Amino acid sequence: MTNITQPSNLPIIDQHSSPKCVRVCQNRTCKKQGAVKVLAAFIALPIPGVTVTASSCLGQCGNGPMVISVNLRLKPICQR
Numbered sequence: 890m891t892n893i894t895q896p897s898n899l900p901i902i903d904q905h906s907s908p909k910c911v912r913v914c915q916n917r918t919c920k921k922q923g924a925v926k927v928l929a930a931f932i933a934l935p936i937p938g939v940t941v942t943a944s945s946c947l948g949q950c951g952n953g954p955m956v957i958s959v960n961l962r963l964k965p966i967c968q969r
C-alpha cells in the first residue's frame with residue numbers, strides 16, 4: 890500500500906504572492922486560429938499588475954487560440 894501522507898516534492902505556491910500573468914499560445918494550430926491577434930490585443934490593452942507572455946502549446950490544440958491565466962480570474966468570452 891502506498892503512503893499518501895508523505896509531503897510532495899512539488900514546490901508550494903502561495904497564490905496570494907505569486908505574480909499574475911496571462912499566457913497566449915503561439916504554437917502552430919493556435920496561430921492558424923488567430924493567436925497572434927489575441928496576443929497583440931492583450932499587449933495593446935495592458936492590465937495593471939498582469940504580465941502577458943507568449944507560450945508554447947498548452948495542450949488544447951484546435952479549440953481556438955488558447956489563453957491561460959495564472960492567479961487571475963478572466964471572464965470567458967465566446968463569439969459564435
Ligand code: FES
Nearest residue numbers: 914916919947950
Ligand atoms: S497549439 Fe495552442 S494549445 Fe496547442
